Amino acid sequence: MKLPVRIAAWSGAALLLLAVSVVWSLSIGSSGMPAAKVWSILVHQLFGGAEPDWTPLDEAIVTQVRLSRIVLAVLVGACLGMAGAGFQGVLRNPLADPYTLGVASGSSVGAALVMTLGLQAALGMWTIPAAAFASGLLTVLTVFLLARSNGQMAVETLILSGVILQAFLGAFVTLMISMSDDEVNQILFWVLGSLSKRTWDHALLIVPFAAAGLPVITAFAPAMNLMALGERHAAHLGVNVERTKLFVLIASTLVTAAAVSVSGVIGFVGLVVPHLVRLIVGPDYRLIVPLSAIGGGIYVVWADTLARTALSPKEIPLGVLTALVGAPFFAWLLQRRKAGLGRGGA
Amino acid sequence: MIEVNGLTIDAGGRRILDSVTFRLEAGGLYGIIGPNGAGKSSLLAAISGVRRFDAGSVRLFGRGIATWPRRTLARRLAVLQQEPLPRTAFTVREVILMGRYPYQNWFGGRDAEGEALVDRVLGTLGLADHADSRLDALSGGERQRVALAKVMVQDPELLLLDEPTTYLDIGYQIHLLDLVRDWQRSGGRTVVAVLHDLNLAAQYCERLLVMHEGRLVADGPPPDVLTAETIRRVFGVEPVLLPHPASGVPQLLLQPGSLNGAPAEERSAGEPSGTAGPGQMKERTVANER
Numbered sequence: 001m002k003l004p005v006r007i008a009a010w011s012g013a014a015l016l017l018l019a020v021s022v023v024w025s026l027s028i029g030s031s032g033m034p035a036a037k038v039w040s041i042l043v044h045q046l047f048g049g050a051e052p053d054w055t056p057l058d059e060a061i062v063t064q065v066r067l068s069r070i071v072l073a074v075l076v077g078a079c080l081g082m083a084g085a086g087f088q089g090v091l092r093n094p095l096a097d098p099y100t101l102g103v104a105s106g107s108s109v110g111a112a113l114v115m116t117l118g119l120q121a122a123l124g125m126w127t128i129p130a131a132a133f134a135s136g137l138l139t140v141l142t143v144f145l146l147a148r149s150n151g152q153m154a155v156e157t158l159i160l161s162g163v164i165l166q167a168f169l170g171a172f173v174t175l176m177i178s179m180s181d182d183e184v185n186q187i188l189f190w191v192l193g194s195l196s197k198r199t200w201d202h203a204l205l206i207v208p209f210a211a212a213g214l215p216v217i218t219a220f221a222p223a224m225n226l227m228a229l230g231e232r233h234a235a236h237l238g239v240n241v242e243r244t245k246l247f248v249l250i251a252s253t254l255v256t257a258a259a260v261s262v263s264g265v266i267g268f269v270g271l272v273v274p275h276l277v278r279l280i281v282g283p284d285y286r287l288i289v290p291l292s293a294i295g296g297g298i299y300v301v302w303a304d305t306l307a308r309t310a311l312s313p314k315e316i317p318l319g320v321l322t323a324l325v326g327a328p329f330f331a332w333l334l335q336r337r338k339a340g341l342g343r344g345g346a
Numbered sequence: 347m348i349e350v351n352g353l354t355i356d357a358g359g360r361r362i363l364d365s366v367t368f369r370l371e372a373g374g375l376y377g378i379i380g381p382n383g384a385g386k387s388s389l390l391a392a393i394s395g396v397r398r399f400d401a402g403s404v405r406l407f408g409r410g411i412a413t414w415p416r417r418t419l420a421r422r423l424a425v426l427q428q429e430p431l432p433r434t435a436f437t438v439r440e441v442i443l444m445g446r447y448p449y450q451n452w453f454g455g456r457d458a459e460g461e462a463l464v465d466r467v468l469g470t471l472g473l474a475d476h477a478d479s480r481l482d483a484l485s486g487g488e489r490q491r492v493a494l495a496k497v498m499v500q501d502p503e504l505l506l507l508d509e510p511t512t513y514l515d516i517g518y519q520i521h522l523l524d525l526v527r528d529w530q531r532s533g534g535r536t537v538v539a540v541l542h543d544l545n546l547a548a549q550y551c552e553r554l555l556v557m558h559e560g561r562l563v564a565d566g567p568p569p570d571v572l573t574a575e576t577i578r579r580v581f582g583v584e585p586v587l588l589p590h591p592a593s594g595v596p597q598l599l600l601q602p603g604s605l606n607g608a609p610a611e612e613r614s615a616g617e618p619s620g621t622a623g624p625g626q627m628k629e630r631t632v633a634n635e636r
Contacts (some may be wrong), residue, residue: 003453039581150398222452226444228434232427235396237500238420283435287454 003286008283014294018074021298024085025070025305030312031061038062048124069195072203072262073295073304076195077269079210079259081296084270085277085289086217086252089224091155097271098256101162103248104267105169106139107132107260112176112187128190129205129261136257139165140249152242158249193264193319195304202262213255214293220248221285227282266319268326269296269303275333347372347504347536352402355388355560362388364560365402370504370538370553375530377551378540381581386540387428390508394425395539406504420448420633424497428509430489431496433482438473438492439464441481444498460499471525487518492523498529505530507539511546519543523550528592548572548595556580561576571594 026042027035037054041062044052052059083098089099099105110131114120120127146161147153177187223244226234231241256270273295274288281287300318303325307316348370355363363385370376378386391397393404395411404411407422424445431441446460456595462504468474471491481489490513507526511519515580527550530537547554548568556564556571558580564571577598584604590597 159547219452220555222447222450224435226447228436229431229441229444230429232396232425233431235416236394236420236423236425236427237444237496240416270506278435284440 003197003284007287009289010287010291014291014298018294018298018301021301022074023072023300025073026062026066028305028309029061029066030309033058033061035293037049038066044069061209063064064200067202068203069198069304069308070301071200072195072198072206073300075210076259076263076266077273077296077298077300078293079206079213079296080266080270081216081253081273081292081294081299082210082217082289083252083259084296085246085274085285085292086224086248087218087270088274089221089285089288090227090248091159092227093155093159094275095271096159097268098252098259099166099265099267099270100159101143101253102139102165102169103253104260104265105166105173105254107136107257108173108191108265109139109169110135111190111261111264112173114188115190116176116180127199129202131255133261135148136260137253139169140253140257144249153245155245189317190264191318191319193266193318193322194307194315195263196308196315198262205262206258209255209258210293213251214290216251217248217255218286218289220244221289223247224285225283230287264319266300266303266322268322268330269299272326272330272333273299275330279333347407348406348538350389350393350402351405353389353392353399353404355385355392355397355399356403361560363399364585365393366557366562368555368562369400370536372536372552373534374552375527375550376489376539377547377554378538378557379542379544379547379554380557383549383559384580385560386557387508390425390506390538390540390559394423394506395419417448420500420502422502423504423506423507424500424502426493426497426508426510430486430513431481432492433489433582436481437478438481438484438495439468439477441492442467442473442499445496448500460482463499464495465502470498470543471495486513487515490514490518490522494525502535504536504538507541508536509540509542511541511543526550544572544577545597549590549593563576568595572598602616 027038037058041052041054041059043049045063076309080098084096087098087100088094093100110133111128113135114122114128114131123130143158143161143165144153144163147157149157173187173191177191178185223234223239226237226242227241233245235241246339259266274292276290277291277295281291299322303322304318304327307318307321310316350369351413352479353363353366353368354361366385366389378389380386388397392399393406393411395414395416397576406414406419434441442464443460444452446464447459449460450457451623468477472492473488473491476484476488484492490510491524494510505526510526511522514522516561526537526539527537539547539551540550551568553566554564554568554571555562556576563580564576572587574585574587577587579585582605584601586599586601587596588599589595
């Protein structure tokens, strides 16, 4: 089948699944509102019509709380999914994910520092996202500088630098968690990742990053295909290897940092989703990148729906849930690969 | 076609290449020979623009190597590496089509010429039955043929081969070099091959460049270059040279216990004796190949 047809078919199927997931997620929640009412409210919002038979509170729950949260889940998942595909593509390592170069621990340090110092209100509601975003980027920049030699960045050095910095900054976060008396939960909950108490503004904040990141990473998909043969092979076929690495890593990092700054550290999405996509559609990054974005959205919508409903009224931290579901799933995936099924070569 | 002038590379306090100068005209099959660590692969990497050099110049097709955009260059220059392609999940056809990358847009489509070329090369190299096999299901020799197919569809004027027969048995070695020679002759192309088998080099190449300790020490047709004196000096073995019964080119017989002094220190520095092992001295600028 021709590539444009394959892209259209797979994306169409994935978008349909995403739409179904969103509908399902919208229809259930802790307030015990019947699904029919949820849909009357949404239809009314979109098209007007029928006299409302619900309270303004019901309406606020649907449009301000549930819908904004689900849209945010889709966006965060899309960011982590595309970034995971990008990182795996240029680092050519099956264990690479959006946090491999230290964005997550870097952002955590920034957020934890703000909370420890009690500066949450310095820039209003944007203090923590801004601090997390800046410290996440700073961390990856440090990793780049550590790994750079002779105008080039060797992949192994990049990964090692990322791992070292992650361990170092992770220790800092743990230190701040253990030192603070009353803010323990606050930092911990941020680090565990959550989409609760977020607003439409949070969702809108990520939109430009996701919208700019996807075309950039996708544009380098053919180059990433060639890099799967090795950097030398790719270079001899006309790929500018260093530029590809730089652009994809920067785009993936920006997209990840944006997602982490509003949602905290949600693990496993960026690792598992590209692998799952690869297992289904094969090794072509022209399919893997866009489908990982959509797949990430689906994954996080499901995980967040479970997180807010499974132990209702208590919420399970989202980052905990994605790993609880993701780790066994990943183990299963590895078993399948060992058995030689699927097209999951790295 | 290739003009190398005073090419010098230093790395880790060692001089890898020392003022190497030569010119190669279009339309020939040239060989580069020499012992391990002589700088053959570094020379090839510098010519193909993936390794920086410290002094001198490299000009390809009349233009400095650094000024070529990689994509434009990839339409005229291809490189077949020593290492076989990695075991990926791409199919044979998909990998060979990657050779068309420098001619294609993002979708890869609208390249009817390329598709036809891929079909033809699949046939020539006897890979048609494997076209839809995944690369990780093939043997090393088959993957090396896929790599050759990939550079053939790249349709270059100049092909550089870096010890392409290292991992192949003698049948595949002859097969691969026959294919390369036919392809070179039929298209009026130019091939430069680093070879460690002197007998194959003598039979396939019309001109040999001998590298030793980073320097070009001999350059000419095989009978002029493959002399007992040169082989003794460069490889440190006492050779028995005979004319090939069919072609008359010099062929080398090895004698046990004939090791002579010269490169002994190189061996004691950790190199296995005998002919070239798989690339201990590879210098990598583009790291992490699998």
